[in-house]
Amino acid sequence: MTTGPTAAYATLVNFDDAIDRYDPVLGLEVHVELNTRSKMFCGCSTEFGAEPNTQTCPVCLGLPGSMPVANAKAIESAIRIGLALNCEIAEWCRFARKNYFYPDMPKNYQISQYDEPIAFNGWIDVDVDGEIFRVEIERAHMEEDTGKSTHRGGVTGRIHGADYSLLDYNRCGVPLIEIVTRPIEGAGEKAPQVAKAYVGAIRDLMKALDVSDARMERGNVRCDANVSLRVSADLPFGTRTETKNVNSLRSVEGAVRHEIMRQAGVLDAGGTIVQETRHWHEDTQGTTSGRPKETAEDYRYFPEPDLVPVAPSRDWVEELRATLPEPPAERLKRLTSEWGFSEREFGDVVAADAVGLVDETVRAGCAPQAARKWWLSELARRANEAGVALAEVGVTPVQVAAVQALVDDGVVNDKLARQVFDGVLAGEGEPADVVEKRGLVVVSDDGALSAAVDAAIAANPDVAERIRGGKVQAAGALIGAVMKEMKGQADAARVRELILAKLT
Template sequence: MPTAVALPSFSDVIARFDPVMGMEVHVELGTITKMFCGCSTEFGGEPNSQVCPTCLGLPGALPAVNQTAVESAIRIGLALNCQIAEHCRFARKNYFYPDMPKNFQISQYDEPIAYDGWTEVTVDTEDGPRTVHIGIERAHMEEDTGKSLHVGGATGRIHGASHSLLDYNRAGIPLIEIVTKPIEVEPEIAPAVARAYVSGLRDLIRALGVSDARMELGQMRCDANVSLKPSGTTTLGTRTETKNVNSLRSVERAVTFEIRRQASVLDAGETVIQETRHWHEDTGETTSGRVKEEAEDYRYFPEPDLVPVAPSRDWVDQLRTTLPEPPAARRARLQQEWNFTDLEMRDVVNAGAAELIEETIVAGSDAAGAKKWWLGEISRTANERGAPLDAAGITPVDVARVETLIKEGALNDKLARQVVEGVLAGEGSPDQVVEARGLAIVSDESALGTAVDEAIAGQPDVAEKIRGGNMGAVGALIGAVMKATRGQADAKRVRELILERLNS
């Protein structure tokens, strides 16, 4: 349907319809080699430089399962409270894949490695925080496709392009697809629940150490399924699947838009088409992709070149002991240790700064100082560059060193901000920036005394006010000294010297 048509408001839609959601999240595992061959998974290689006969699907080349990928899949399943299959197998999923050289994908169909699990997320509502239980249908192993680059058009999409280029480096990288059961919640919080689920899943994946889950790099991608049913009814409506949404904000926006769009279709007396849809970040809209196939359209059949996977119960139990502290429990513990308010901790989590603050504290900072820098200058710089916080150009060790220099009296807050600015600009470590820019606090008592004497002589009227007991006037002389020393004097020591001279 044309997006030019005015859509009903979200509040109007949820007064008449109940949305039902389903999230399918693909996670690229951080293995060294691909799922079924020994090719490198390193990001950023020259196109088609990380391929071999196996991942290119050449005749006679046989796949072999990556054990580390299986281990990661089991740990993800356990962390999501899933049952781990005692026996499962791979299948071939067939349809036209322009970016998969075999023209089929090795995946799992009716025998996933993990199934029937659950997780919980918390969202803010008008009545306070609300915990939502989300069922996990399955988590299965598969391989990623290659990457298409459409050339000659204005949009970078296939429509209007003169030709396409294919890079098979990504083809065969291990993927875990995590599929929820239908999610039915109060209509007004549905988009927020979708975002909270993907956010919580990303935190869990990172805590497990199985992937960096960088959505902006495609390491974690969300397909959002949405359908509507009239309020108070039980029959599910026709769903659409918005593909490859790659940010938390976009997950929430895409679900909201699709709820409004489907309501507009139904209001017009038309039928929602079961299809995949493309998300457009610039317009905040979805557009039609292709009619969605059913499972039988993929012509699944068991992969004849791979033996079944049968993880022993001892192995599963051993992997269970490696699970980290659940992210929600860890956040609660850190909040208590750091003495942060709920609002402060929410800001830390939303900024993706919890791990960075923790590492900064380990390196010698206190919690308040670490939070100040990561959520202040560093966060602003990262946003300006469009980079994640941990790629801003400064390390937790650097931040802790800046805090140490402040505590030692070598820097004040103003000078420290310049040091952080220099580190972010690539000028070296904090100590190197201090030396190169000449930013250390003037600690020479003789030099400070001279600057104080000059300030008093330059403003005799202010000096008389101070002698007369007007302590509020001290700030003017302190300011003069700070200006003379380019802000590199210890304001507290300057005040002491001023009062010593005037009182004597």
């Protein structure tokens, strides 16, 4: 909410003008949903997509007499996340109750951590157009997720104006790690890009650690973006707003940019920014007011009486440190060099979220360019048609490498390889099995190919005459005719050789 003579309808200020007059300060809170098989404090399944309210029990529903027990795997993941973020790991910490009422939190409190987080005082570097920004991490703490509210009726999909609401408690108690930054100062005009790069770096790190599916469209990683403005960097921070649950990198950038322009408009009009939560709207690329933002005191934190403190031994912490993977940024630099891709080619792989898939395919024996070709063209098309993520298209990196090996050995060509993928997706077995069952082997017998070439020449005398006249590029028409006659199973390179031998 804002106050002032024109605050409610303040005009957005041009972004460059806003940056000229105000210094933006960011604070980013990223919630990471862990991929443990069971919930944070009970044994209920965390499988995505189950029927509503089928993965619940007295503990995650907060029924009287139920007792929570902390998930050891979730604690291990929290420590590994903290170490990967260069944090200190607490020798002793405990859970707390965060008290508030909302229909999707059946206990009326959330088990979280307050002033005693498991990881604190960390940092991560992010690259924005070649400039490195160090984002300091205040803490990474453990907590449980809430349920999901679905508001029916109305036009916004939110509770205001809805006819009724539905509650699904399956997500209640799913383990979360909340990563909270210290104020990010000095980003200036790059503030939206820094926010996007930071959340992207966190997402990539979670994937590398294999602690989360990290699919933002499913809410596995979501960001609360805090933005405030001040007239100059030597003044105290301005009043912040918090745009909640932003779940794509583009939206993180858009939400920060919009809030800078909106708040500048409010301040220019003589209004006052009031601390509140806001909602991001993808369709309008803007934010709207949610509710006044609580302070820590409003949540009435106190130590969780039903859970013992967590005291990870130093030996265990060091054992977990040894399991950390290569940092994603360093891995990207290494792979760019090893694969020999151009900046644009590698950028396309990153944009398609295919770095891991291409890497696994290369490690299975496939040439980098061939791996890139299959994942970013044929398989990306199939994933798009099926409406699934590329990693869920139904073909493994090992199978892609096997298909390319068949191409390299001359067993099939690219056209036939697409049919091999059809068979693999249809459950007909591994690529070699599909080739055998469907009889997809390339015909390389010169006798059969020569007969097909003669037939194509006889059927297309005008094309043949052009080739005899020196227009070799016309051979493509005859090659196409032969390939059609041979049902795509001819060796196109050999067909071209035979055509030119006969006509030149």
